[in-house]
Amino acid sequence: MSELNVSTSRHTWAYLNRVVEGPSPTLHGLLTQYPAEEIARGIYKGEDWIGPLRQATASRRDWLRQDEDLAAAEAVGARLITLDDAEWPGEEFARAFGFYHQGLVDAPATFDDQAVPPHSLWVRGGNLREAVAQSVALVGTRAVSRYGWEAGSLLAGGLAAHQWTVVSGGAVGVDTAVHEAALDAGGQTVAVAACGIDISYPARNARLFDRIAGNGCIVSEFAPGTRPQRFRFLSRNRLVAAMTSGTVVVEAGFRSGALNTLNWAEALGRVAMAVPGPVTTSGSLGCHQRIQDGRAQLVASVDEIRGLVGKVGEVDAAGQYELEFQPTPVQRLSRNELKVYDSTPPESAEEGASAEDIAAAAGMRVALTIHLLVAMQKMGVITRSGAMWQRT
Incomplete structure (x- = not known):
């Protein structure tokens, strides 16, 4: 049996990232009590004190791929960051997951095993903490309509123009629209991947990912080479919601997966928002249902979004409309x-x-x-x- 290489902090965290796929409440709890190196050794040796991790990592504990994973990330210009790094968005994670564990919201029971921060992240591009310091998530259906594309582009471009980072999932459809619009407006955007940082998924967005890395960043919780799977998209959604001040669903059908991100926004104490769509199609039924149920704020402009997620008093959407749509002289008559x-x-x-x-x-x-x-x-x-x- 080969020796576990924990000669550097990066090797230790790369090992944990590979053998313990996040989110892991057990590992999160252990990290509050023990050094990462000690936990890594405990996992590798299958020691009893690591609790449920002993069984959970039994089939992976001898996956000693730290050098390969670090090299694969470096090959695409990415790096591994942890809570020890200055660019770790710890404040955002603490607020979001701290809110969840106060039990103030009736969240789905399935969230309990996922409502913890990642233990490490692979990042390609700029400083993650700075990028998400003032950010909003814009998400939606892959089967985007022309309306959804235009609405997403309008909102993303407007937010970028006001120095808000647009966060999304890098998928086709609404995600692509908002990433491109933010970049075209000269702003920053962050794509949170449901696969390894060295994989361009979807492949058609490879050039877009290069642009994002150049003016924003790409983030992944998963080890290099990890293929996208449905459950990983659901895990990814919690990070999209956690790192941002609010989530806007631009276009989503009744059972759209994008609504899962909105669920996380609610559960994590973030602002949940939805854009209304045309009544002539079913493409926005999910948005309409959330608005009708009072689970999402109706937003139809950049100023309305900024008014909800910005500092109190920073933006008065009604006041902005008064300035933008001045009444005619006749409308002013008594x-x-x-x-x-x-x-x-x-x-x-x-x-x-x-x-x-x-x-x-x-x-x-x-x-x-x-x-x-x-x-x-x-x-x-x-x-x-x-x-x-x-x-x-």
Whole structure:
């Protein structure tokens, strides 16, 4: 039997990453009591004190592939980071999983075995902690519609323009749309993979992953060479939700897997959001159901998202709309002014009307009508030619 190489911290963590596939509540608990090197030796020797890990790692404990895994990561420009590293997003993980264990939300029972941080991460690209310090997850269906693509692109580009990092899963469909839009807007984006860091999945997004690594990062909890499997996507989703301030489902059918990420956002105390879709298709039924049930905030703009996930008072979405969609002069009229305005012939009419006729049509006193006509003339919504009045 070969000797376990724990000559460096990286070798120790690479061994643990390979033989204990996350998430692992047992390993997480042990790491609060023992050094990683001691745990690695305990696993390798199959010692009793490691508890359930002894049986869980029995078939893998002699997988001594640290050198190969570290080399495979280095070959694609990736590295292994742990809670000992400055770029480890420990604050985000502590808040998210700490919230879960307060028991404030009725989360699915299946989450209990997964609601722990990763024990290590493979990262390709920039500094992970800095990238997710101000971030929002945008996720959705792989079978994206034109509407979903445009909505995701609009939101991702707008968030990137306001220095928010867009986090998603790197899949085809909505994920691809939001990653590309964030990059095209000059922003950062993070892709959380459900496979080894050295695998481009889906293969068609290989170039996109290169772009992401150049202005953001790619993250994986799984050892190099690990193939994508359905259960790994579900594990991956918790990290997408945990590292971000909130999760937006852009487009999702009634049973879309993207809703699992929204479940995690709820469970981890993050803001759960959903974009409404057209009623003419079933592509957004999942979004509509969550909104209807009160489990997701309806969002339809970048400002609405920022208002929910940003600092209190940082963004007033209603105020932004007031600035963006200024009322017309006619919409500013009082009730009495509007009665007089509507009773005045339009400019397209052959001739205007006298103040007396307008007062009669509006059911108002002549003196008040004249006063209001003069006021609206100053506003530019009423014109006068001699004794005749018309509305613009």
